[in-house]
Amino acid sequence: MIHLFLSKPNANDKGDSASAEAIIALLHQLGTVVWSIIVSSGAKPEARLWLCKSVSLLTSLSPRDQRDLFRNMLRSESVNVELASQVLQMVFEKRPRLAGSILAKRSHLLEKFFQGNPRRILKWFSNFDAGGGSDHKKGAKALSQFAFINRDICWEELEWKGKHGQSPAMVATKPHYFLDLDVLRTVDNFVEYVPDFWSSSEFAESLKDGEILSLDTKYFVQLFIDLMYKDDSRDVWEAVDDFLMDTSFSSLCNHLLISLQESELLIFLKLLSKSLSLRVENMGLGNSLCWLEIVLSKCKDFASIDQLLLLNMVINQGRQLLRLMQDEECQEEKEKVQDIVLQINNTSSSSSSFAAILEGCLGMRTLDVVKLLGLYSWVNHYVLSKECRTLESWESLFIINGITFRKSGTYPILDHDGIKQEENRSKLDSKSPGAIHLKKKEKRRKKKRRTVGFNDDGSDDDDLFVRDDGQDMQSQTRSWLLSTDGFSAPWTMPDLPEHLAKHCFSLWMKWVFTKQTDVA
Structure with a gap:
């Protein structure tokens, strides 16, 4: 018999303290062994990724708080260039105009970007329209507009592929003649003899949409890093701030935290803990991630992240741990x-x-409470995975632990005594056409059910396809609706150990921390 302890103990029941002390000692031993499994299996880097994923699911931070959090990381004394690079790549990908507008104000810097680089020149300045000439793209449009407006000072720097050049008047009437422009030689001339082009409004306009960033992302990342850290450019930092506020916390964490070393992740978690100040009524104690918000909000300093990695494994990655x-x-x-x-x-x-055990938790540190309850819930996960292997064993578990359930489909809800809560539909008059049709339908259903399987012994399909290890293959896809989540989702046998372990943990956390508040 497996006791999940889903009923809140009587407030006056102080319990068996001797047994509780023994269990607590065993749970500490279990934590040590589990951590040795994580380390010896080489799973610590993976455990760190799982922790980052859990952090990304937190919802307590306001946009302003998350901006300050990541900005403090970017501004830390040990400047994390890799983190800044990741932020900028996200900006380039998701908000290219944000970065493009900054480049447009510093368009003269791109003279060096093109100087002596034929590949970049051809990609940006060769997009002349082959039709009427009115739809030049990117740098080609900037080049043609600047050349016409400033033809008195730069037309001679245009190089043509034919035997003779084209006059402004001729190209004005036939703009597609720009297709005969020798772009490489022309841009080289502009680099050497026409410096005004690189700071012109025409060239700046071509940069505003940020498309130029795709020509060499690595180059522009480094350019922006220099603007941020060497020049401390206010507008660049403001653009980064805007991006950090407008982007979801989940997206920022999923993209940025994976680039952090363990020591840097620890710094991030310490900064995050300072941003969290939760009261119990706002802790979301009904979900399995509540532990992380509670630990981070109440524990403002960590010597290492090992404890958090362990807790996240036993609470949120129980199946992977197995x-x-x-x-x-x-x-x-x-x-x-x-x-x-x-x-x-x-x-x-x-x-x-x-x-x-719950009574003893009232005098413990927050981290110790979460660790104790997390390990205990994983014990449930472990035992359920080993001992509940059939439909009957699961339904027996539900009944013993007071979990109201219903087989997913047309089955009625059953309470913890196994008694139907919902009566069958009111019986039809046996002579009515509806009743006759219903009986025929049931007969067809039963007949069809008996035709399934290799050995027809007249048994229900719940008993079919038993594997060598005694586990019902077909039952792996059978599911139940449970009162543990308000009958909101069907649960299959492979998923039930994790679901019930998390449910236990959430309940226990709620009992302990609400009682701690009442005592305080």
């Missing part, structure tokens, strides 16, 4: 986990010991 234990190098630790879990189950068979 998979890590299948590694051949983790056999010794796997046996230790099995032994510890067995001892915990033998010791915590009653609600009295669990009540004592």
Whole structure:
């Protein structure tokens, strides 16, 4: 029998303190073994990515707070050029006009960008219209407009591919003649003899949409980094600020945190903790991510991120942790986990010991409380994965633990005693056409059901396709609607251990932290 402890203990029940102390000691041992599995399996970098993913799902920060958070990272004493590079690449990709407008105000800087680089010159200045000539693109449009407006000082610098050049009057009537322009030689002449072009309004206008950034992203990233850190350009920082405020926290984290080293991620989490100041009523205690907001808001300093990596694994990545234990190098630790879990189950068979554990949490540090409850919930995940392998075992678990359930489909909701909460539709008169049709439909359904399978023994399809390990193959796709989430989603057997473990954890966290507030 597996007790999930989904009913809140009586407020006056102090519980079995001796059993509670034994369980707490075992849970500390379990945490040590689990961490050794994460390290020995080489999964720590992956665990760091999972933690970053969990951080990205936080919703407590305002746009202004998230701007300040990432700006402080960019402004930190140990300037993270890689982080700044990632931010700028996001700006170039998602808000190119933001960066383009900055380049337009400094268009003269791009003279060096084109100087002596035929590939860049041809890509930007060769887009002349082959039709009427009125739809030149990018730098070609800037070049043609500037040449006409300033023909007195620069027309002679235009180089043509034919035997003779074209006059302004001729090109004005036939703009497609620009297709005969020797773009490479012309732009080289402008670099050497026409400096006004590079700061002209015509050239600046061609840069505003930010399309030029795609010519050499790496070059422009470095240019903007110099503007940010060497020149401390106010407009560049303001543009970065606007981007950091307008972009979702989730998107920023998913793109930026993966570039951080472990020490830098620790700095980020410390800064994040200073931005969080949650009251219990705003903590979202009903979800499995509440622990992260609580820990970060209450623990303002961390020596390392190892504890957070461990907590995130047991709380949010329980299934992946079970998979890590299948590694051949983790056999010794796997046996230790099995032994510890067995001892915990033998010791915590009653609600009295669990009540004592919750009572003991009231005097613990926040991080220790979360670690204790997180490990305990993962014990449930582990046991459910091992012991509940059939439809019957799951439904028995629901009934024992007071979980109201309904098989996904046409089945009625069952309460924790297994009794139908919803009666069948009112019986039709046996002589009515509707009743006859319904009976025929049921007969066809039963007949069809009996034709499925390899060995027809007249059993229900729930018993078909049993594998060698006793696990029902067909039942893997069977699902239930549960009262644990308000019957909002169907849960299959492979997903149930994780769902119920997270549900347990969320409930326990709510009980402990609301009680801590009441005591305070």
